[in-house]
Amino acid sequence: MPGIFAELELLRYTRQVSSKIVDVESKIFALDFESVGTEGLSREELEKRHEEKRNTWLDMTYLRNSLITTNVQNEKMSKHAVDVGKEFYDPVGHRTDSRRFSESEIKLAARSETSDTLVVDQICSSPIEYTQPGDSDTIFSQRMRQVGKKIELRLNTICEEYDAKIRDCTMRVDGMAMATQW
Incomplete structure (x- = not known):
């Protein structure tokens, strides 16, 4: 769910x-031409143009701030994925619960031989076959750590993409401020 949400956003x-x-x-392009050709415009038309520029700047700034906020949330989700893996599926055995995993949970964690995605209702067919009933807990934990x-990793990649978009927005906001000052 966190990955799907992050991808859609x-x-x-x-x-x-x-x-x-x-x-x-x-x-920004229009600002260059407005400095020369604004003499014949009415006061209302000038006010309208200034309001449009201001709204464009505010929209871009708001979008940049939204990107920053969403990126922070993505970083928190990524950290939480690591924390959950350590808390519940730690290979050292520091799990706080002592429950055994059901057969349906083990099937859910099984992967297809041809795909790297999870497949429901498929018996575990990986190179790591289990032979004892206690090994099923280990296999399930290993699969869950892999998924986590x-x-x-995907959330970290998405965070990097957000950083690039934030830089793009910042560059445009700064460019618009510079063009206005000139």
Whole structure:
């Protein structure tokens, strides 16, 4: 669930960032021409243009702040994936619960031979076969640690993508401020 949520949010923000970048760059481009051709415009038209520029700047700044907030949440989810793996599926055996895993949980953790995704209702067919009933707990814990590590790695990659988008937004906001001052 955390990975799906993060992926969907990344797609949504990617579209928003692309759209806002086009808006900001068009406003920056327009600022260059407005400095020369504003003499014949009415006061209302000038106010409207200033409001549009201000709204574009505010929208981009708000989007950048939203990206930062979402990125912080993604980092927390990544850290939580690591913490859950250590707390519940630690190979050293520091688990706080002493329950045995059910056969359905072990089947859920089994992976397909052709895919790296989890498959429900498939008997474990990995190179690590278990022979004793106690080994099923070990296999399940190992699978869950692997899944947790994959979630952590993907969330870290998504955080890096957010950092790049935050830098893009910051560059456009700074560029618009610079173009306005010039």
